[in-house]
Amino acid sequence: MSDAVVHVALLHSAGAGHLTPCLRLAALLVNRHCRVTLISPHPTVSMAESNLLSRFHSAFPQVSLLPFHLLPLDASTANSDDPFFLGFEAIRRSSHLLPSLLASVSPPISVFLCDVSLISPVLPITETLRIPFYILFPSCARMFSLFSSVPRFISSISELDFVDIPGVSAIPRSSIPPPLLHPDNVFANILKEDSPKLPKTRGILMNSFEAIETNALESLNTGKVVKDMPPVFPIGPIMPCEFEKNETQQTNSSIVKWLNDQSPGSVVYVSFGSRVGMSSEQIREIGNGLLKTRFKFLWVVKGKKVDKDEEDDLEEVLGAELMKRLKSKGLVVKEWVDQSEILSYSSVGGFVSHCGWNSVLEAAWHAVPILGWPQMGDHKVNAEAMELSGMGMWKREWGWAGEKVVKGEEIGDAIDEMMKNEGFKMKAEELKLAARKAVGGGGSTELAIQKVINEWKKMNH
Structure with a gap:
């Protein structure tokens, strides 16, 4: 029974920087014999995202597409004029539509994997449905260590010159994403709401690899950054795939x-x-x-x-x-x-x-x-x-x-x-x-991917 097919539901977020690694990961999972259902929010923020999705589906017809039609968002209620942050918020505010969408999926989903910007709205849904919940983090381990430390520093952010993260070199205030310095920005609110919930997830898949971020990855996985942090799987670099370009985009x-x-x-x-x-x-x-x-x-x-x-x-x-x-x-x-x-x-x-x-x-x-x-x-x-x-x-x-x-x-x-x-x-x-060694046979990335898929197979048993 250990060879049971794992059925992964993947929910991506707004913006090419979030969509691209998600689609590359979907391709990687298909190539490792997982069944993949892609939950795709509509409308996308940009034409580039829409075009990328259509090329992906042409290249991977075996991936089931589940369109997730978002409710209209009144931008004046979200405190941002950034189209991508508004995209995050539209997905979050439409998340109550997901359970009925998931009920239509067959065979049942074994694992729910979603973009890091969607933790709070999705977590209660996966808990109710008893589906293991994993996060894809599209940035570096250093950024993830900052994100996971938000509860510790956010209340005193206006007085800090830098954020001290155990096991990771200090991050100066001048490097902190500017929206985080504005208390009611939609992005700051998402991070404040989601960061404390990280320990409730089963694991984080990260587009990084050991040689490029040795200290940060080790500090995350030994509990130095956050005591009850779930395992961080460095599955990068997730490199470009053929579907990302077509005849008109050479x-x-x-x-x-x-x-x-x-x-x-x-x-x-x-x-x-x-x-x-x-x-x-x-x-x-x-x-x-x-x-x-x-x-x-x-x-x-x-x-x-x-x-x-x-x-x-x-x-x-x-x-x-x-x-x-x-x-x-x-x-x-x-x-x-x-x-x-x-x-x-x-x-x-x-x-x-x-x-x-x-x-x-x-x-x-x-x-x-x-x-x-x-x-x-x-x-x-x-x-x-x-x-x-x-x-x-x-x-x-x-x-x-x-x-x-x-x-x-x-x-x-x-x-x-x-x-x-x-x-x-x-x-x-x-x-x-x-x-190249990491993604090759027996490399650290290859072992991390295999480890997480084996975990999913056991859960599916």
Whole structure:
């Protein structure tokens, strides 16, 4: 009976940073002979999420799709104008619809796995239905240690200079996600409500691996951070899958050819992820910085948030003169590129990144050092984890997005500093080997995945 098929229900949250690791995990579980039902909230916040979901279902028809139709949310009752936080809140407020949805699922669900932003509303449902409840945490172990410590520091947050976490190096106030510093923000309320309930879950699946976050993972799993913490399973890096791109989303062949024509380690890749939009003034300063550095570059420009991305021509933002000078030295693009593919080219020797955790792991997988430029949310905590791993650096004085305009000269100098650092290259190479060993046969990640699936099989017995 130990070979009973485990039926996992997966509930994802809003935003590509939460959806992407969830879908990658679903693919990983299918490949390990689990039955998977994906509970998918509708509407999604962005077209990018909607497109990703449809490609996933084409690639994995064996995954059952359970549409979860959300009730309309009056944004004025949620104290936020962030579309993704409002997405979290809409899912939470519609959670009472889940039991009847789950009743229709056959065969019965053995395990319920959901995004970390949905603990409080889902936990009582799984307790009533007696379904073991696990969490997927899409960020780093360092961020999870901060999240799990919220009850300890939140009441005195306005007086603290840093948050001291046992077994994990202190996190300065300046790195704490800004919404947490505003007591009634919807994100702060979610964390305050959910964090104390972590011990009631059966385990946390985390997109990280031992070599990149040794201390934080060990401190979480030995009860130093929270005494009755359930086991944390480091199942990362959960790397990109084929379904994430289709024929209309292939990296432009002229970009591929250009990268192939450059000498090893000579190109800096600059991208700030799918969610970060920058001011025109800052975009122009980045352009000036790239002209100042002695390295060639591939720069993916994003000027607006979510889907409102295409109306401005690059030349309008950068100006004809700057655009002409940039074109003589590198590539500036606004279209979709396959980031993991870009990072795999030997010509790419460094990455200027917002430090979204998926981006950090993709850089580690391909041994590309990082110059971190955190923009929002968990980015500074991720940048600290990246820097502690030895694979790169970040300039704390640049602050959060929009706090100040960082001048081109500073940007160019920082790029040169990162690109020339042999220590970063050596450490990135070490992490690449460690990541590949972790996911290989007998590796730490492979063992963690097998351990959690075996646990589920026993529960299913």
